[in-house]
Amino acid sequence: MIKLLPFLVIISFFSVPMMVSAEEKNDDMVENRMALYKKSEALTMIPWYYFAAMDQYERNINKETASDDYISITIPKEKWFGFANPSQSVHSGWIAMFSGIGKDGNGDGLADPTDDEDILYTIGKWISKYGKTEQDFKIAIWNYYHRELSVQTITNIAKVYKKFNTIELNETDFPIPLQYNYSYKNTWGDARGFGGRRIHEGTDIFANYGVPVKATTYGVVELKGWNKFGGWRIGIRDIYGRYHYFAHLNGYQKGIEVGDIVKPGDVIGSVGATGYGPPGTSGKFPPHLHYGIYKDTGTTEWSFDPYPYLKKWERQARKTR
Known part of the structure; x- marks a missing residue:
């Protein structure tokens, strides 16, 4: 029995799943999203907090998103592939032929509407058409959503992210100080x-x-x-x-x-x-x-x-x- 103990220990070690806390998962999510926003900023010269604000806005309103990973921006297929496109081929050259906005953001030659890097790069290029000032951003967002409250909300989220330089803003407070009756x-x-x-x-x-x-x-x-x-x-x-x-x-x-x-x-x-x-x-x-x-x-x-x-x-x- 004593001779079998090391073997049993090894079996036990490999059979116990590694548990990851909710805090660790959230930290990874925040870190990975920020890395994607920063990479998109470097590629397009659009400030990272504009990507983050638009992404958060769509996370607020969408029950289902195109990507299963980190980014919630879901670009309508007719925008991505082009209105007259007879197929939904993700080859970037084919999409460009039909004036679709879908772009290749990771250099694989494909413009995949479910790929996080492609999504952010596409949005960055869309915004870049209008310029890089805050007013240009508002115009770009208006022409994308055609809704005043969407423009206002996204712009305000961007201001908050810019001020605090993070997307991890989960603290809350009760509206009345607890020391009062x-x-x-x-x-x-x-x-x-x-x-x-x-x-x-x-x-x-x-x-x-x-x-x-x-x-x-x-x-x-x-x-x-x-x-x-x-x-x-x-x-x-x-x-x-x-x-x-x-x-x-x-x-x-x-x-x-x-x-x-x-x-x-x-x-x-x-x-x-x-x-x-x-x-x-x-x-x-x-x-x-x-x-x-x-x-x-x-x-x-x-x-x-x-x-x-x-x-x-x-x-x-x-x-x-």
């Missing part, structure tokens, strides 16, 4: 009557006047100002295509403006009771923060229940106190 419950979908019958598209977090209100994610301020329902409010679009709506504010953080880049924990305003009337109306209800989230699908935008997110972010914030 506050309370909330799930009120999404409840009936509302002011201004006509409608549903409550958010969660109300009750707190005292002047309690700081914080950004919950990385993003860009898209909206600031008065609304007869929401009072003084701010809207922030994050890198995942979600629009975060903070309403009934008592006031804004000094200096915050539309176009500003924010990170989780940045103070953007304070709790109030504004709304339900002309500009400046306040006190028609107890002070609270109305917090809503909307998701852009690439064709439309819809409200969804923020309560599970708030509970998750609250738990995470308590762990890091």
Whole structure:
């Protein structure tokens, strides 16, 4: 029995699968994507964060993507191969004959719409036709998607990636500092009557006047100002295509403006009771923060229940106190 032990140890070693943690997989994904973006930048002179922003945008809106690897940009076949192309041959010369935009990005002579390097190189060449400034990029994206919100979202994602010089931006925060007294419950979908019958598209977090209100994610301020329902409010679009709506504010953080880049924990305003009337109306209800989230699908935008997110972010914030 003792003589067989080394053999059994060897068998056991090779029969146990090597376990890879979710963190390690995510690190590899981030590293490989960044390597692809940087290579595409070197080939096309288009800044890496434009590739990353467009890729993230399509990851947000696409249920299925052309590539099974790292890149989510999925170029329509009629664009890739050309509208009058009788076949879907991936030979780059054949595609060029029919004015398809598909390009060979890895030097194998093929323009494969499922290959990560070919996809990014093709997008880089598309953008290059319009120039290399931010305005040129906006024009290129408009001519690709023909949708204003898509242009705005992709441009803002690019700004966030550029500022923080990374695509790994997963931190979040709870919108109310935990040291203050506050309370909330799930009120999404409840009936509302002011201004006509409608549903409550958010969660109300009750707190005292002047309690700081914080950004919950990385993003860009898209909206600031008065609304007869929401009072003084701010809207922030994050890198995942979600629009975060903070309403009934008592006031804004000094200096915050539309176009500003924010990170989780940045103070953007304070709790109030504004709304339900002309500009400046306040006190028609107890002070609270109305917090809503909307998701852009690439064709439309819809409200969804923020309560599970708030509970998750609250738990995470308590762990890091």
